[in-house]
Each structure stands twice: as C-alpha cells, then as structure tokens.
Amino acid sequence: MQENIYFETIKCEDNEIFNLEYHNKRVANTIGLNINLQEYIYPISEELLRCKVIYNDFEIINVEYFPYKKREINTFKLIFDDEISYSKKYLNRENLDDLFSKKENCDEIIIIKNGIVTDTSIANIAILYEDMWITSKSYLLSGTTRARLLEEKVLIEKDISVKMLKKASKIALMNAMIGFDIKEDYSFKL
The missing domain is CATH 3.30.470.10 (Aminotransferase class 4, branched-chain amino acid transferase, N-terminal domain)
Known part of the structure; x- marks a missing residue:
C-alpha cells in the first residue's frame, strides 16, 4: 500500500x-x-x-x-474535468499538474467539474456577483484562507456556474500565501 x-x-x-x-x-x-x-x-x-x-x-x-515571489495571474483557461479529485493536500499533485499543463498561453487554469467552478491549480476562487463575494460549494480543496473568510462572513458559499463566472464583476484568488487577491483586469479562454 x-x-x-x-x-x-x-x-x-x-x-x-x-x-x-x-x-x-x-x-x-x-x-x-x-x-x-x-x-x-x-x-x-x-x-x-x-x-x-x-x-x-x-x-x-x-x-x-x-x-516567496507572487506570480502574476490575469489570464485563465477554463478546463473541464468531471473526474478530478483533490480533497486532501497531497504532495503528489500529478492530476492538477496535468490540468495545469493545458493552460496554453494563459497564466492559470480554472477547473470546472460537472459544470461548476471549483478552484484554480493553486488557489480557491471567489467571484463578486450581484454585490456578494461567493465561493463555490463544490471546491476541490478546503483552503485555509477560504475557511477563515467563510467564518468571518466575508464570503458566502454557493455553486458557481460558468455563466455566473463570466458575469462576475471581479474575481479573487485565495490561498495561504496571497490571502484574498482581487482581480479586476482579467480574461478567460475556453
């Protein structure tokens, strides 16, 4: 084993x-x-x-x-994968790395599972949608910054569709190193 x-x-x-x-x-x-x-x-x-x-x-x-030097992330490739699983922070990130390799000329990926926005390869994601910061209920990994911001009621949990993602006025990436990093100038590629 x-x-x-x-x-x-x-x-x-x-x-x-x-x-x-x-x-x-x-x-x-x-x-x-x-x-x-x-x-x-x-x-x-x-x-x-x-x-x-x-x-x-x-x-x-x-x-x-x-x-630590923060990576500039402004362009996102939407990657659709209904099989991906990363519920624990395993040292072996092969599945995530495989998805990340499909980013083409974008800075990062956003993983869509069963039609719902989950995470990027390195961070949880939130969107500013109808004046509320929403993070997906269908995340891959329960991030520590995400958990803290939910507890502080900065975020609410709700499944995020691709349509909602595209209509969001802002998005934010969050992880232990970058905190809650709001992106105002960003783009998506299918």
Whole structure:
C-alpha cells in the first residue's frame, strides 16, 4: 500500500506565522491527529517565506522554507474535468499538474467539474456577483484562507456556474500565501 504524504503551505514573514489555527485544523481533518504546527515552524529569516510542512498519516516528515515571489495571474483557461479529485493536500499533485499543463498561453487554469467552478491549480476562487463575494460549494480543496473568510462572513458559499463566472464583476484568488487577491483586469479562454 502506498503511503499518503501531504503538505501545508504556510506564510511566514517578520517571524510571524500566518493563519496557523486553520492549518492546524486542516492537518487534523486530513489525518485525524492534532499536531501543533507551531512546534515545528521556525522561520529562517524575516523575509516573506513559503513554509512547506510535509507530513504523513502519523507525523511531520520535513519542514522547508523558500523565499516567496507572487506570480502574476490575469489570464485563465477554463478546463473541464468531471473526474478530478483533490480533497486532501497531497504532495503528489500529478492530476492538477496535468490540468495545469493545458493552460496554453494563459497564466492559470480554472477547473470546472460537472459544470461548476471549483478552484484554480493553486488557489480557491471567489467571484463578486450581484454585490456578494461567493465561493463555490463544490471546491476541490478546503483552503485555509477560504475557511477563515467563510467564518468571518466575508464570503458566502454557493455553486458557481460558468455563466455566473463570466458575469462576475471581479474575481479573487485565495490561498495561504496571497490571502484574498482581487482581480479586476482579467480574461478567460475556453
């Protein structure tokens, strides 16, 4: 039997560790163990870092740090895949990487599953639609920033159709590193 290996991407800057409560919750939901990630994370500098915590069903395996530079994302290729599944943050992202490879000359993909907008390859997505920020109920991965913004009532959950996506006045990408990144100048390609 193949061992499951997972990871968390955690933002660290000025020796602060961001959104730790939500990362701890996701680890607990993933493996059924309460592990306090604070005991494993010691930022190596004050610069903006992407901390990658690698773990299996039993323990933390490794903690790595990388300087972080945000990717510019303004063009999206809509990718339709009714089979994709990524409910846990597996280290093996082969299925997502395969979809990402179909982005053509776009910056990123938006994955459509069974006619519903799910996520991009690296982030959850929200749309500003009829003056409300909506995130899809049919997400692939329960992101930590998404969970926090739902709890804070910044977002509401509702399935997002491709038609709604195209009519949205703005979209936002969200993950641990970029927070809630609003895009006003963007385009889609089918």
